[in-house]
Amino acid sequence: MKYTLSLLAALSLPLAAQAQRKPAPAASTTTDARAAIREADIKRDLYALAADHYRGREGGTLDELRASAWLAEQARAIGAQPAGDDGTYFQFFEIQRLRLAKSSQLSIGSHQLRVNHDAIVFAPVAANVNAPLVWVGTGTAAELAKVDVKGKAVALQFSGEVPPGLSFRRFQMATMRDRSAELFKAGAVAVAWVGDTRAQAVFEHWGHTYERGRYDLPGGPNLKVAASAPIIWLPASALSWAQQPGQQLLANLQVETFKYPSVNVLATIPGTDAQLKSQYVLFGTHQDHDGVREAVAGDSIYNGADDNATGCSAVLAIMRAFKQKPGRRSALFAFQGAEERGLLGSRYYSAHPLVGEKNIVAVLNAEMMGRNAPDSASLLGRQRPHRNSLDLVTTALAANQRGPQFKLDTLWDRADHPEGWFFRSDNLPYARLGIPALSYTTVLHPDYHTPRDERERINYPKLTKMTLWMYLTGWAVVNRQDPPARDKDFKLER
Numbered sequence: 351m352k353y354t355l356s357l358l359a360a361l362s363l364p365l366a367a368q369a370q371r372k373p374a375p376a377a378s379t380t381t382d383a384r385a386a387i388r389e390a391d392i393k394r395d396l397y398a399l400a401a402d403h404y405r406g407r408e409g410g411t412l413d414e415l416r417a418s419a420w421l422a423e424q425a426r427a428i429g430a431q432p433a434g435d436d437g438t439y440f441q442f443f444e445i446q447r448l449r450l451a452k453s454s455q456l457s458i459g460s461h462q463l464r465v466n467h468d469a470i471v472f473a474p475v476a477a478n479v480n481a482p483l484v485w486v487g488t489g490t491a492a493e494l495a496k497v498d499v500k501g502k503a504v505a506l507q508f509s510g511e512v513p514p515g516l517s518f519r520r521f522q523m524a525t526m527r528d529r530s531a532e533l534f535k536a537g538a539v540a541v542a543w544v545g546d547t548r549a550q551a552v553f554e555h556w557g558h559t560y561e562r563g564r565y566d567l568p569g570g571p572n573l574k575v576a577a578s579a580p581i582i583w584l585p586a587s588a589l590s591w592a593q594q595p596g597q598q599l600l601a602n603l604q605v606e607t608f609k610y611p612s613v614n615v616l617a618t619i620p621g622t623d624a625q626l627k628s629q630y631v632l633f634g635t636h637q638d639h640d641g642v643r644e645a646v647a648g649d650s651i652y653n654g655a656d657d658n659a660t661g662c663s664a665v666l667a668i669m670r671a672f673k674q675k676p677g678r679r680s681a682l683f684a685f686q687g688a689e690e691r692g693l694l695g696s697r698y699y700s701a702h703p704l705v706g707e708k709n710i711v712a713v714l715n716a717e718m719m720g721r722n723a724p725d726s727a728s729l730l731g732r733q734r735p736h737r738n739s740l741d742l743v744t745t746a747l748a749a750n751q752r753g754p755q756f757k758l759d760t761l762w763d764r765a766d767h768p769e770g771w772f773f774r775s776d777n778l779p780y781a782r783l784g785i786p787a788l789s790y791t792t793v794l795h796p797d798y799h800t801p802r803d804e805r806e807r808i809n810y811p812k813l814t815k816m817t818l819w820m821y822l823t824g825w826a827v828v829n830r831q832d833p834p835a836r837d838k839d840f841k842l843e844r
């Protein structure tokens with residue numbers, strides 16, 4: 351029926367109008383602006399953004415805001431149009447932090463324990479406990495049969511062999527969580543684990559992490575306060591005193607919460623086709639990193655050169671190429687804030703897309719693109735079940751052949767890869783909406799989330815090739831007649 355109507359409408363048009371409405375031929379690959387993507391620009395921008403000047407650009411801090419203002423200034427200098435709120439380059443949003451209050455108190459017997467220094471409390475929990483402490487060894491069934499834990503705080507020694515395929519950390523967390531839940535079910539009001547020496551090296555690190563607390567968009571699931579009893583992790587050195595009989599565990603734990611501003615920086619190069627310019631290819635990335643925190647080898651600034659100044663300098667370079675030669679569809683550039691705090695900027699933008707969710711035809715996300723072997727790279731979103739557009743994947747693979755010709759790793763995109771990499775960057779919120787979304791990455795390395803992720807360690811020719819690959823994919827998508835087809839039976843595995 352619709353076909354018939356549109357055919358009649360076409361027949362009734364004057365010939366000249368029909369000729370005008372004929373779509374322009376897709377731009378050939380020889381007319382792209384790949385020469386505008388220059389290693390010198392990319393390196394200069396990365397050196398600026400990953401400098402100590404921006405103090406690691408932590409989400410929700412003044413440092414992230416300063417870096418974001420710098421990115422907006424680059425977009426203006428390039429000549430991209432603002433695509434944020436009210437004619438600006440910015441879309442501000444609130445992020446919320448929940449942590450154990452500094453005023454919280456914890457003691458066992460005569461030991462006053464500084465929360466998250468001398469004893470780690472898992473999860474922000476509000477609790478008021480004043481209970482006798484009972485030692486149950488390693489918590490075997492035989493040991494537990496000898497005591498009634500009801501109304502008591504239970505202390506026990508962590509033990510057990512790590513099953514194959516599990517990291518020690520995951521093993522420890524799962525064990526402490528699950529076994530504590532059993533003890534709470536039996537009536538325990540607190541559980542204090544004495545960690546073993548395997549975990550001692552990371553005790554301090556996790557103390558910092560728990561002290562920092564949790565972040566989310568206001569009202570998000572990560573901000574739920576656990577109403578249950580506290581789970582406490584003591585260092586291995588506590589073994590000598592934690593098993594003494596007749597001690598009392600006192601815990602007066604409160605939570606506190608703060609709101610901070612974060613921001614997405616948004617710019618566009620409008621398309622040239624009157625019909626297609628209302629559709630956008632989103633070139634996304636995140637500008638934040640981990641800020642200033644515990645020093646490693648005398649360096650406390652986590653500059654995040656690979657994670658993710660590489661993505662930001664790549665997106666700026668792609669912006670220059672589109673400014674030099676716009677496509678038929680519009681190009682949208684999104685530097686998304688507070689990714690490291692839980693993909694907060696992309697979750698916010700995908701829920702409040704200023705160009706309209708239906709108008710975003712594809713998302714190409716840049717995440718850590720400048721490390722590891724010079725000839726290898728990874729495309730996340732290529733394999734089922736999280737692949738949501740075979741059409742877009744095919745376009746990206748063809749762009750690789752036309753441009754950088756990387757050898758593509760496929761292990762990191764597999765659904766059974768233990769790192770779950772597809773679920774850890776700004777492609778995810780868009781994929782959840784069904785929008786064809788891919789991430790371009792050169793994956794993890796030993797300097798990941800350490801102060802050693804520095805600009806001197808980036809492979810700039812490789813980063814330039816990754817940028818070219820993203821650009822050529824996007825260039826093909828903005829110029830083709832139909833948007834990338836979405837896989838019909840797409841369903842994320844989690």
Ligand SMILES: [Zn+2]
Pocket residue numbers: 636657658689717718
């Ligand atoms: Zn990242």
